[in-house]
Amino acid sequence: MKLSTKYFPKTRTRKIIFVSAVILISFLLLDLLFPFNPNVQYSTQITDKDGTVIHAFLSEDDKWRLYTNNNEITPLLRKTLIYKEDQYFYYHPGINLFAITRAAFRNIFTGRRTSGASTITMQVVRLLKPGPRTYFNKIIEAFRALQLELHFSKDEIVQLYFNLVPYGGNIEGIKAASLLYFGKPPQLLSLAEITALTIVPNRPSSLRPGTRNEALVLARNEWLLRFQKEGLFQKNIIKDALTEPLSIKRQYSPRQAPHLSLRLQKDFPNQPVIQTSLKIQLQRQIEEQVKNYVNRLQGLNIHNAAVMVVNNEKMEVEAYVGSADFNNPYDGGQVDGIRAVRSPGSTLKPLLYATAFDKGIITPKNVMNDVPGNFAGYEPENFDLHFNGPVTAEFALANSLNIPAVRILKQVSTSTLVGQLKKSGFQTIKKQEKDLGLSMILGGCGVTLEELTRLFASFANEGEFRPLNYLANKPKSQKPPFIVSREASFLITDILTQITRPDLPSNFDNTYHLPKIAWKTGTSYGKRDAWSIGYNKRYTVGVWVGNFSGEGVPELSGANTATPLLFSIFNSLDYNSPKGWYAVPPNVALRKVCAVSGDIPEDFCDHQITGYYIMGVSAYHKCRHLRYVFTDLQAKISYCTYCLPENNFEKRTYPNLAPELIAYYEQQKIPYKKIPPHNPRCERVFHDGAPLIVSPNEGSEYYIRKDEPQQIQLVCQPANDVQEVFWYINDKLAKRAGPNEAVFINPPLGRVKISCSDDKGRNSDMWIKVSRM
Incomplete structure (x- = not known):
């Protein structure tokens, strides 16, 4: 039997296919068993x-x-x-x-x-x-x-x-x-x-x-x-x-923007390439500005500064300077001043005022009393240790007055402001929440430059709060929350743009080249931190100047130390901004108000001005800076409706002054129009307007020595129609005194009741505890 010659090629082909398949399957199996990653x-x-x-x-x-x-x-x-x-x-x-x-x-x-x-x-x-x-x-x-x-x-x-x-x-x-x-x-x-x-x-x-x-x-x-x-x-x-010549030498690895680089390396440890939002030319420029500026301050014992620049549109950080010189170990150059927790001074006041605007508590033209006050034992003072008497809210904020800010915080409540700060991402505030009181608005809390710059960027974005972007091309958040309304943000911006204010640098060159920005300064207690945060539609810039050691410097202040650097940066960054300025929101309008109170004018308000208000939000209070009083024809005696005679009387207007303002006028010997004493023959008992006891403090505990007992001062603030007050200790008369006269007593031990009555029969009570040392 003869085999076909076609058999052998077919056999070889099958063998080749079979061997190839075995090799391929073996390879795939080995690839599965021993993967190469x-x-x-x-x-x-x-x-x-x-x-x-x-x-x-x-x-x-x-x-x-x-x-x-x-x-x-x-x-x-x-x-x-x-x-x-x-x-x-x-x-x-x-x-x-x-x-x-x-x-x-x-x-x-x-x-x-x-x-x-x-x-x-x-x-x-x-x-x-x-x-x-x-x-x-x-x-x-x-x-x-x-x-x-x-x-x-x-x-x-x-x-x-x-x-x-x-x-x-x-x-x-x-x-x-x-x-x-x-x-x-x-x-x-x-x-x-x-x-x-x-x-x-x-x-x-x-x-x-x-x-x-x-x-x-x-x-x-x-x-x-x-x-x-x-x-x-x-x-x-x-x-x-x-x-082509070959010029090769071993060079140093890139070492720019060291503070942010170290931060991001720690935050993204396994990422080989971290693309930041920094503009390196701008970063170098501001690093040079900061270094040169701090070198000029060395003679004042001021050794460091930190600066952050944020592009408001995408909230991208375009410059991040944590210290004046990263390579300076003597002055803490490697400390990141942008994340260091410091006292904010007065820089939180814009958020407080904006919150008060949103709650309808005040408007920019409302008048408050910048006079000494006692807030449950807390007696704040202004930075310059002076008082200004009645001032508008916008004047108080632009001039960073402390007393009006504390009065507003008391109305707004500390818990409300803490809630606003927590919503704005202030991490240290969250930790300190239980211990914060009225002093927080004057710097009694901890913040970072990063947090403050982000807060002011929210004002720049008309109240929208968005997180900072350190990485490039990060998508914009869809619906950012509002920490304050667009209307309140506009009112704050309008106030912070004013240039007739004490925190404008005294240097003429800085004033002459003043950029178009809104800004706020702050100086911490002990002059350890100088702040200046500014913004326009395009950028927000935060500046801190001081010493990382915490050493205070008498010459350190937000106005004269931090603001010149802020202006210098804005002048080089965005002097004539193409973005324009903020337009008035639809719900913000002008209305006529009394110049003396800032409220809706009454018939006796002969001096009226216009002021911004938020429609449907701002309170509609009629002016009460004057009050009608019935007097005799010579204005020697005043009458109430109970004792008003049938004739021989006149209806006159007198200033309706708050007790603390009267006390201030009396202390400073400032003349004011006083209401005549009430008809001594009147038998009516009054209830409203009782004296306000400002010393001692309600619920306080006092310790006195056994061998040398100290006296306690009694002080009250009565209404302006009071001629005499009566002090009682445990319901026993201790002393009669003038309305603003300081009285000193030797209190008994134990729980002590202190009462103050005026000549209208109005009375206030309080309790203290007295112990021996």
């Missing part, structure tokens, strides 16, 4: 908004291994590398069988290793998993190379090579080599520089950049001539590259 430990690199590296950190294994994106690998760089290392890279599956066969023959016939056959893919495997150069390891490399080709694209493999290739010492990857040897990114490398870097990995010791430059130039030129011979590049390009 490159895990590269990259250095952390911080970039500015445009992608320029501004700061770099060593990797966990102490290498300068900077991650390189594919868009940073130029066609010139890719073409040069592939021609030199693996011309058939785009055509083989990870191993080049022809090159392996050729290398094997050469090595066998010469008796030594004269030629290698490593593809770029195999070199990547060796760089990822280094090991001895043995035949067994070559087989493993080949298998791993096939795995890489199976799971990664050619561009990704080239990218891995450029990220891992060694350049001597602890420098790995084209980006690290480009930055540390040439001081520029790989996109800007010339052909001569690229050629020099591509040949270093083959001979890292003899061609090490910076120490073997002459040998490196010779080797570079050999390869350039080879490129010319092969027609890889045009002759004129090769000619220029041959004559």
